[in-house]
Amino acid sequence: MNVQVEPAKLKAKDFASDQEVRWCPGCGDYAILKAVQMALANMGAEPDNTVFVSGIGCAARFPYYMATYGFHTIHGRAPAVASGVKLANPDLDVWIVSGDGDSLSIGGNHLLHVLRRNMDVQFLLFNNEIYGLTKGQYSPTSRVGQKSPSTPQGSVDAPVDACTFALGCNARFVARGIDIQAKDLGHVFTRARDHKGASFVEIIQNCIVFNDDAFAHFTEKSVAKETQIHVAHGEKLIYGAESNKGLRIKPGSFELEAVTIGENGITEDDILVHDETNKVLASLLVAMKPPSMPVALGVIYCDPAPSYEQAVKDQVEAAKAKGLGDMDTLLRSGSTWTVS
Amino acid sequence: MNLQTDPSKGDGADGVQMSEADTDSIVVRFAGDSGDGVQLLGGQFAQATALDHNSLATFPDFPAEIRAPIGTTYGVSAFQIKFGSRMIKTSGDSPDVLVALNPAALKVNYKDLRTGGLIILDAGSFTERNLKKAGFDVDPREDGTLGGHRTIEIDISSLTLEATKPFDVTQKEALRGKNMWTLGLIYWMYDRSTDATEKFVAGKFGADSAVAQANIAALKAGHAYGETAEVSGDIQQTRVAEVEFAPGEYRLVTGAEALSWGLVAGCQLAGIDMTFCSYPITPSSPILHILSRLKNFGVTTFQAEDEIAAACSAIGASYAGNMGITASSGPGIALKTEAIGLAISTELPLVIVNTQRAGPSTGLPTKTEQSDLFLSVWGRNGDAPMVVLSAKSPSDCFETGIEAVRLATKYMTPVFLLSDGYIANAAEPWLIPSLSDYKPFPVSYRSEAEGFQPFSRDDETLARPWVKPGTPGLTHRIGGIEKADGSGNISYDPENHQRMTDLRTNKIAGIAKDIPAQAVELGNEGGKLAVVGWGSTFGPINRAVANMRDAGLDVAHIHIRNLWPLPENLIDLLGKFENVLVAEMNNGQMLTFLRSQTRQDIDGHLKVTGQPLTIKEVEDAIRARVQN
Ligand SMILES: Cc1ncc(C[n+]2csc(CCOP(=O)(O)OP(=O)(O)O)c2C)c(N)n1
Ligand code: SF4
Numbered sequence: 001m002n003v004q005v006e007p008a009k010l011k012a013k014d015f016a017s018d019q020e021v022r023w024c025p026g027c028g029d030y031a032i033l034k035a036v037q038m039a040l041a042n043m044g045a046e047p048d049n050t051v052f053v054s055g056i057g058c059a060a061r062f063p064y065y066m067a068t069y070g071f072h073t074i075h076g077r078a079p080a081v082a083s084g085v086k087l088a089n090p091d092l093d094v095w096i097v098s099g100d101g102d103s104l105s106i107g108g109n110h111l112l113h114v115l116r117r118n119m120d121v122q123f124l125l126f127n128n129e130i131y132g133l134t135k136g137q138y139s140p141t142s143r144v145g146q147k148s149p150s151t152p153q154g155s156v157d158a159p160v161d162a163c164t165f166a167l168g169c170n171a172r173f174v175a176r177g178i179d180i181q182a183k184d185l186g187h188v189f190t191r192a193r194d195h196k197g198a199s200f201v202e203i204i205q206n207c208i209v210f211n212d213d214a215f216a217h218f219t220e221k222s223v224a225k226e227t228q229i230h231v232a233h234g235e236k237l238i239y240g241a242e243s244n245k246g247l248r249i250k251p252g253s254f255e256l257e258a259v260t261i262g263e264n265g266i267t268e269d270d271i272l273v274h275d276e277t278n279k280v281l282a283s284l285l286v287a288m289k290p291p292s293m294p295v296a297l298g299v300i301y302c303d304p305a306p307s308y309e310q311a312v313k314d315q316v317e318a319a320k321a322k323g324l325g326d327m328d329t330l331l332r333s334g335s336t337w338t339v340s
Numbered sequence: 341m342n343l344q345t346d347p348s349k350g351d352g353a354d355g356v357q358m359s360e361a362d363t364d365s366i367v368v369r370f371a372g373d374s375g376d377g378v379q380l381l382g383g384q385f386a387q388a389t390a391l392d393h394n395s396l397a398t399f400p401d402f403p404a405e406i407r408a409p410i411g412t413t414y415g416v417s418a419f420q421i422k423f424g425s426r427m428i429k430t431s432g433d434s435p436d437v438l439v440a441l442n443p444a445a446l447k448v449n450y451k452d453l454r455t456g457g458l459i460i461l462d463a464g465s466f467t468e469r470n471l472k473k474a475g476f477d478v479d480p481r482e483d484g485t486l487g488g489h490r491t492i493e494i495d496i497s498s499l500t501l502e503a504t505k506p507f508d509v510t511q512k513e514a515l516r517g518k519n520m521w522t523l524g525l526i527y528w529m530y531d532r533s534t535d536a537t538e539k540f541v542a543g544k545f546g547a548d549s550a551v552a553q554a555n556i557a558a559l560k561a562g563h564a565y566g567e568t569a570e571v572s573g574d575i576q577q578t579r580v581a582e583v584e585f586a587p588g589e590y591r592l593v594t595g596a597e598a599l600s601w602g603l604v605a606g607c608q609l610a611g612i613d614m615t616f617c618s619y620p621i622t623p624s625s626p627i628l629h630i631l632s633r634l635k636n637f638g639v640t641t642f643q644a645e646d647e648i649a650a651a652c653s654a655i656g657a658s659y660a661g662n663m664g665i666t667a668s669s670g671p672g673i674a675l676k677t678e679a680i681g682l683a684i685s686t687e688l689p690l691v692i693v694n695t696q697r698a699g700p701s702t703g704l705p706t707k708t709e710q711s712d713l714f715l716s717v718w719g720r721n722g723d724a725p726m727v728v729l730s731a732k733s734p735s736d737c738f739e740t741g742i743e744a745v746r747l748a749t750k751y752m753t754p755v756f757l758l759s760d761g762y763i764a765n766a767a768e769p770w771l772i773p774s775l776s777d778y779k780p781f782p783v784s785y786r787s788e789a790e791g792f793q794p795f796s797r798d799d800e801t802l803a804r805p806w807v808k809p810g811t812p813g814l815t816h817r818i819g820g821i822e823k824a825d826g827s828g829n830i831s832y833d834p835e836n837h838q839r840m841t842d843l844r845t846n847k848i849a850g851i852a853k854d855i856p857a858q859a860v861e862l863g864n865e866g867g868k869l870a871v872v873g874w875g876s877t878f879g880p881i882n883r884a885v886a887n888m889r890d891a892g893l894d895v896a897h898i899h900i901r902n903l904w905p906l907p908e909n910l911i912d913l914l915g916k917f918e919n920v921l922v923a924e925m926n927n928g929q930m931l932t933f934l935r936s937q938t939r940q941d942i943d944g945h946l947k948v949t950g951q952p953l954t955i956k957e958v959e960d961a962i963r964a965r966v967q968n
């Protein structure tokens with residue numbers, strides 16, 4: 001049982017299980033796995049108290065590779081299973097790992113509800129804009145025109161933006177990262193874990209086999225600085241190789257505008273300061289797309305509210321405080337009569 | 341004694357065989373518009389009947405629409421009660437008395453009345469408009485439609501208005517007292533006290549409120565109406581003798597109540613907290629409502645976003661070490677099947693309560709049926725065995741609820757617990773048990789790290805260890821992919837899959853040793869005919885077999901509670917009968933199931949009308965197969 005000795009600080013590899021990782025060589029999932037293991041080690045997380053729950057898909061194999069408790073469930077339903085875990089034991093640190101198909105197609109309903117209820121879990125959505133495990137069909141996040149085995153002429157349905165969806169579900173924490181940016185991911189994971197309530201993290205993930213370079217137009221080193229903006233609460237929304245680009249409200253409109261400091265009379269004072277508690281700003285930020293706008297990364301929205309399982313537990317405790325239930329009394333409640 | 345006895349009473353078939361509709365029991369059906377408060381009326385009458393120490397069984401039968409257009413036949417709500425001075429096993433075949441609060445209620449119900457039965461109707465509601473709405477071209481009181489019955493017309497509507505005049509209530513509120521007026525009259529007819537109902541009304545509306553006073557005035561007026569013989573000898577007062585109940589404390593209990601309490605009791609005996617996850621659906625919802633008020637028993641209830649989430653969150657709760665339970669009906673159960681497969685594969689405890697209703701698809705949401713046997717035993721992808729239990733009566737739901745928790749936790753398996761719409765809503769007197777009557781079955785979680793393997797097995801039960809996440813040193817991963825025997829790691833090995841399939845099968849099959857042997861409810865262990873039933877058909881089959889045995893026929897009643905695994909001796913037992921007849925409320929599921937298990941030539945009496953089996957039809961089915 002719990003022996004009271006100062007635990008030796010764990011390393012990333014202490015969070016790796018003994019199972020051979022079976023993603024395709026070069027898959028973005030490897031980098032995310034490493035980033036999660038590293039972040040957990042840095043946060044001082046306890047493997048014994050950590051649970052990874054997943055649905056089905058390449059991404060969903062994740063729990064098998066973690067030296068924590070893990071439950072690989074069924075397609076789309078991880079948020080529901082995780083909700084049960086959290087309701088039964090709110091003290092557990094529960095992480096959900098899911099793909100874009102798993103969480104926005106078959107499991108869209110459960111994602112909606114775990115977010116709006118504000119269950120205290122971390123939801124990691126690995127978005128590769130494709131169904132990896134079933135060999136490359138287009139997904140709900142694939143852009144119009146995506147060619148795939150099921151859409152040989154290109155897909156015709158409009159995609160959903162994961163973070164916009166999450167905000168629409170009233171998620172109180174929305175962040176975005178890129179598989180290969182381990183350090184930034186680590187920061188986001190730490191914030192997500194610290195946030196009490198549902199934390200939604202979209203991770204841009206490259207599927208090297210079925211959708212290679214789908215995000216190259218903003219993840220490639222050569223363009224990254226000009227196409228990504230890493231937001232930080234209280235800091236100016238500035239980006240660009242020379243840190244001379246920024247976001248402002250386009251005068252006379254409700255839109256964001258990418259501007260260059262020093263051009264057209266724009267000064268640093270014109271640039272917006274990031275306020276992660278501002279939902280309107282968050283919804284504008286998550287919707288930005290290259291080439292006209294940079295992709296927003298980091299903690300875009302964080303505005304805590306009471307978490308669901310805590311409120312449920314409070315009700316149970318309040319009921320218990322009024323007197324523990326007694327079965328024999330319960331069975332005799334209401335009208336009874338005695339035969340002698 | 342029933343003073344109202346009419347010698348022509350009985351099952352009418354040949355005038356000799358008395359069905360349960362005989363002198364020591366009475367069947368009354370109340371029927372009215374769904375806004376008329378018929379269910380409340382029936383519930384109150386049942387309480388008063390129980391307090392007078394009569395045995396009873398009830399059958400609430402309501403429409404799927406909450407408030408169908410007033411006066412229509414599809415908006416008719418009914419409540420039937422059978423009570424008597426001997427043990428009552430069903431809510432009765434055909435009513436002796438029908439109380440119809442409007443023409444539509446008469447239209448829907450008069451054909452069920454026994455020949456020579458009594459109809460009491462609210463004449464005030466028999467307007468031309470209401471007659472038309474009910475689909476009567478001619479007033480049935482005038483064209484001989486009701487011939488063969490005695491009819492008493494009372495203008496209940498205006499008598500109620502009259503009685504409630506002194507109180508400050510609107511006309512609409514006053515008319516709602518119609519059910520109370522009627523209840524008062526019926527109380528007088530069966531010599532029951534109005535006290536309990538007066539208390540109930542005062543408690544519900546506040547003793548000083550005008551609504552309460554108006555309702556009580558209506559109740560008393562109905563009672564006085566009977567007393568002052570304004571009915572001019574048409575209705576006589578009847579006193580039904582007390583039943584010789586075994587000593588002890590009793591209450592009325594519905595299946596939904598007993599089932600909810602049984603599950604809580606099961607968790608107490610197991611020493612674990614319950615996480616109950618469900619999505620509203622008729623007729624399952626009352627369980628969610630009842631359990632949500634029992635938080636002080638360590639019960640957490642979760643209204644999930646759908647039935648899939650309900651099943652999955654219950655599995656998550658079990659994984660975390662609680663007793664995960666989910667409940668639904670009809671289409672909701674269909675939605676849970678994939679998740680149940682996950683619980684089978686990961687070998688986690690789970691109880692799935694199925695309050696069956698008529699299907700397929702939406703079917704008849706408020707009507708009863710037992711047509712989910714195949715779904716329960718066989719309805720999953722892959723070879724996916726699990727335990728299936730069924731409850732036979734409202735009070736039996738308590739025992740079955742406990743047993744479901746016991747088997748789920750002891751064997752680390754999902755358990756289907758089948759109830760149905762009839763059992764869930766019906767009430768019966770119940771000799772209240774004490775928790776100390778039951779042997780505790782405390783669960784144990786694995787905490788020993790040394791030698792731990794997630795899929796090692798107990799030698800005796802073949803159950804795998806239950807480990808709560810959070811336990812130091814026991815981190816492991818489970819999932820729906822095939823697991824290597826022992827280690828639980830993903831395994832695609834062909835022989836391993838065969839071995840794991842066999843293990844899962846044998847684990848469930850072995851439970852047959854841990855359940856009671858199949859008994860014969862009535863009759864001998866062999867003979868000419870066994871009538872086999874399961875679930876809520878227990879009452880009518882049992883009474884029918886008893887009656888036929890009294891008439892000298894060689895017939896036995898076998899009631900199967902454990903649907904999977906079957907009791908070890910069942911197949912041999914059935915083989916000892918020349919003929920086996922399955923009587924069930926579906927199109928032949930137990931019939932097909934038993935044929936497949938026994939290879940015996942079994943016969944069926946099958947009915948899917950959304951109504952319970954009647955004693956008479958089972959008697960007829962028996963007579964068609966055995967003679968003296
Ligand atoms: C009920 C059900 N339907 C379909 C499947 C097949 N299936 C498995 S994974 C998957 C899509 C996975 O895509 P995504 O969630 O994006 O994960 P990825 O593989 O891309 O990481 C599908 C359709 C399944 N396992 N279960
Ligand atoms: S198919 Fe794509 S997402 Fe799946 S493991 Fe391979 S590279 Fe990764």
Ligand SMILES: [Mg+2]
Nearest residue numbers: 099100130131
């Ligand atoms: Mg994907």
